[in-house]
Amino acid sequence: MKQNKSAPTRRDVAERAGVSVTIVSYVLNNNRYVAKEKRDRVLQAVKELHYRPNTVARALKGKKSNHILFIADNISNEHFGKIVEEMDRIAYDKGYLISLLADRNDAEFVSQVISRQVDGIIISSASFDEEYVQQLIDSGVPVVLLMSREYAGIDSRAGRIDTGLYEGMRECVEFLVRKGRRNLLYIDRISKHGRFSTMEDLRYRAFCEQMRESGLELTNESIVTGCSTEQELFDLVCRKIKSGMPVDGIVGRNDNMACVAMRAALACGRRIPQDISVIGFDNSRMSAYVTPALTSMEIDRATVAAAIINMLDAMIRGEDAGEQYVRTRLVEREST
Numbered sequence: 573m574k575q576n577k578s579a580p581t582r583r584d585v586a587e588r589a590g591v592s593v594t595i596v597s598y599v600l601n602n603n604r605y606v607a608k609e610k611r612d613r614v615l616q617a618v619k620e621l622h623y624r625p626n627t628v629a630r631a632l633k634g635k636k637s638n639h640i641l642f643i644a645d646n647i648s649n650e651h652f653g654k655i656v657e658e659m660d661r662i663a664y665d666k667g668y669l670i671s672l673l674a675d676r677n678d679a680e681f682v683s684q685v686i687s688r689q690v691d692g693i694i695i696s697s698a699s700f701d702e703e704y705v706q707q708l709i710d711s712g713v714p715v716v717l718l719m720s721r722e723y724a725g726i727d728s729r730a731g732r733i734d735t736g737l738y739e740g741m742r743e744c745v746e747f748l749v750r751k752g753r754r755n756l757l758y759i760d761r762i763s764k765h766g767r768f769s770t771m772e773d774l775r776y777r778a779f780c781e782q783m784r785e786s787g788l789e790l791t792n793e794s795i796v797t798g799c800s801t802e803q804e805l806f807d808l809v810c811r812k813i814k815s816g817m818p819v820d821g822i823v824g825r826n827d828n829m830a831c832v833a834m835r836a837a838l839a840c841g842r843r844i845p846q847d848i849s850v851i852g853f854d855n856s857r858m859s860a861y862v863t864p865a866l867t868s869m870e871i872d873r874a875t876v877a878a879a880i881i882n883m884l885d886a887m888i889r890g891e892d893a894g895e896q897y898v899r900t901r902l903v904e905r906e907s908t
Contacts, residue, residue, distance in 0.1 A: 580621040588617035599687070600711070611683055615707060624712040624729075639690045640670045640884065645697035646761075651826065651854040651871065652696065658877035659694075666885055668692075675700040686711045692884040696720055698761070698773050705730075714887035716880055721772045731883045731893040735876050737853075740869040740900035741778035744823050744851050747867075749786045751908060753821035753849055756788065757812070759829040760797035762805060769797060775825055775853065793817060802832050809836035820848055827852035827859045827868055834866070834907065849908040864906035872898055 582600075586593045591610055598606050599614040606614075617623070640663060644652050660670050668691065675681070675697045682704045685693070693708055696718035702725050709715050709730050716731040717723055723730070748756060758779045760769050769776035776795075783790040793812070799805040813819055813836070822837065824830025830852030834844055842848050844864050852859055855870035879896045887893055 580623045582623075584621055585614060585617045585623050588621060589613040608680070608683075612679060615679070615683055615686065615711075619707050619710045622710060624710070637689055637691050638668050639688070640668050640692045640694065641673055641685060641688070641690050642670055642694045643673050643675050643685070643697060643700065644695075645675050645699050649826070649828075650856045650858075651873070654873045655877050655880075658874050659881050662878055662881045666881065668881075668885075677701050677704065679704070682707050686713070691888050692716070694718060694880055694884065698769065699763075702726060714884055714893075716884045716887070716893075718876070718880065719774065721774055722777075724772075729893055731887055732895045733876060733879050733883065734895065734897045735871050736898055736900035737774040737871075738778045740853065740871070740902075741775045741823070742782040743900070743902060744853065744869055745779060745782035745786060747902060748821040748823070748849055748851060748908070749788070751821075751849055754788055755818040756783065756794065756821040756823055757809070757819055757833070758795050759805070759809070759822060759824045759833045760795060760799075761825050761829065762799050762802065764800050769825075779823060796833070802828075805829070805832050806836045806839075809833045810840055813837060813840045813842065822848060822850045824850070824852040826854045827856040827866060830866055830868070830907075831858060831862050834862070845906070845908050851908055855903050859903070859905070867905045867908040868903050870901045870903050872901070 582593050582596045586596045591614060595606060595610060596614055599611050642656060646652060656670065656672060663670050677700060685708060690713060692714040694716050695705060698720045702723060705723065706726055709727065716733060719732055719734045720737060745756065760776065771777045780790060796805065796808055799808060822830065822833045824833060830850055834850045837848050838844060844850055850866065852866050852868040855868040859866040859868045875898050879898060883894055883896065
């Protein structure tokens with residue numbers, strides 16, 4: 573029997589989900605209430621069949637929303653704030669409005685996002701489940717990923733913006749090694765849920781791999797992670813230093829983490845940079861005004877923002893997803 577290779581239709585989704593075509597339309601168009609159990613079955617069928625709504629047809633029917641969602645895991649971070657500010661300016665000039673959402677790792681959140689019928693979605697999250705990312709892509713909405721981690725299981729329909737996190741973090745380690753530092757601490761993100769970074773996280777993986785390539789000792793004690801508050805992080809760094817653990821370099825996942833660790837080192841009587849060199853990431857506004865001023869790896873936020881909106885706009889207009897790389901730049905200050 574000859575296999576049908578045509579793209580799946582709404583009728584196929586309806587048959588797989590055990591509902592009517594009308595219910596499928598209600599779920600995808602979000603123009604009627606549908607019970608959660610039925611909605612979940614439809615979304616699961618969409619995923620399994622790799623169904624992609626005809627976005628061209630939607631546009632012809634006048635359903636273009638001119639609305640973009642930005643899903644992030646830390647919406648209070650200054651780094652994201654600056655990127656969103658720049659994205660908002662560029663997007664507005666193109667006729668779009670941007671809404672900011674903190675990610676929630678559950679199916680209901682994904683269902684709500686899909687039901688909004690936005691024109692495009694931007695995702696920047698180290699913790700948002702890959703399965704949910706794929707569901708958003710499978711819904712037919714153009715998605716651009718701001719690469720804070722590897723997305724090994726995500727197909728090529730998603731656009732990708734590489735902001736240089738991996739290469740930038742490796743450069744941070746190399747820079748400290750050239751300064752003669754051999755015993756480095758990595759300060760991971762603060763998480764209210766006690767989440768740990770994994771090797772999928774680009775900054776964490778880059779630190780570990782460059783430590784090994786530089787011939788430096790890397791143990792569990794080299795990683796400060798699992799803290800839920802700045803005070804908890806401060807106390808943990810102090811305990812490590814006071815225990816006699818040799819530390820002559822600190823690398824922060826971002827500038828905030830680096831600054832908390834630097835204050836802890838100073839509180840323990842260590843001199844910066846004579847005893848311990850400290851380097852951050854993002855080159856946030858605070859980095860130039862703390863004492864001593866913080867060396868940091870700068871992300872070109874303006875270029876990143878333009879790359880995101882231009883790529884997403886092209887995808888909304890029917891062009892294929894692409895990839896773009898944005899270089900980081902080391903800004904050296906007094907802390908190293």
